[in-house]
Amino acid sequence: MTSDIKRLEERVRKAKQRLCLNNGARADELLEGALACFAEERLDDVTVPLIAKRLNVAHSLIYYYFKNAEVFFQSSVLHALDRMVSRYGDIMRDNANGANLLAAYLDLSVDMGDTLRSLTRIMFSNACGAKSSGSAFVDSFIDEYYQFEEQTLSACIRAGVSEGFFVCDDPDAMGAFISRHIDGIFVSSFMSHGVPIADAMQYLKKMICEILHYKGDLNSPLYYEIAGRRSAGGKGLKKDA
Template sequence: MLKKLTEEKLSELLETGIAEFAEKGLDGANVNTIAKKAGISVGVLYKYYENKEEFFHACLRKSLDILKSVLNEVTQSNDKLLVRAERMIRAVQDYSKEYGVYIKMYNRIASENGRKYVSMYAAEIESMTARVYTEFIERAIKDGDIRNDINPRLFAFFFDNLLTMLQFSYCCDYYTERARVYCKEDFDNDEMIVSELLKFIESAFTFSRSEIVHRDQM
């Protein structure tokens, strides 16, 4: 009879899987290696998950549940948009430091090696942030907090691109080196990153076309 795993052991198994998938991708990860690192048999793993793809999906759901919790804590407030934007940037910094391996797993899915899984997982990964960011921009427009001549869905996409790239820059080797090419030692200054990114966002969200002086010089 196979031993039933405790909730703590199941969580450890998923974390082990996330680390393996982050390093090697879905195709390259080995279930035997994951089970061994987690201190269980392959038979026990397959008692809970039918195959590697189902186990990977469970790892993905675990990481998304934590991300959802982080986003909900930041966005469910009545603060002005830029206040919430600052909280989001800081949350990204904290999340990247604590859950960097999750971000590496997302990056693996987005890479060429994970191409055949993109259609399967992109909607699940992105739909949550797309909804959260779009709603938060729509509410800011309604409250008169930001310019009203923007498309909330497109601006949510642009905003998410900024935060996604920031996450990758903290956790994924190529993007970390890329950030250092641009930012030099300033990349190590979390407060400067927050301050300068907020300036960028403020310009995008608060200046209407008629207020941009240099347009008359084009």
């Protein structure tokens, strides 16, 4: 799985570098500004002048680094994917077992909430509208990212089963189930009645523990917050006998 991360990370970074006229920290700052706008505004309302105004720069500076608005927006998606894949690589190196890695993966989705909100808004808008050849180029990386995510989640579950933490007959189906629910959490965050991302992700953890018949200890990153609520008087999960 580590080799898959490195391969995807390398492909995304090379594509991002090809699109940028002048690579460097300043270009990344502009892309971060674009992602912040995508997280807060409707996609159709995000323009180069708006991003430039938010960053307090001349919009001509953006065109110094990117050929046109379409390339700038494509690059912002690749920048978001680059950040996500890089962080996923870090947590995979830092977590020893499947249950802890799954918990870290879900926690990272909260930590990288603004980045994922931007990606979700762009993907949702693309799915509902006409696609150009330019968006198809970026969509190929998004599709690969989702395949990577499902494979990573499935691998976490499969490892958890072999380690005795989980019970699951079909880790691939469960990985796809979790991936779709992560998407749902971010889509609902754009709605006025949506649940806060952190709260929704914690509930997803609870649901995963129940479905997978989690058998870990109360100090596990996948379980401790739920157990803490239970000891404080909340319902929490019932410990397996």
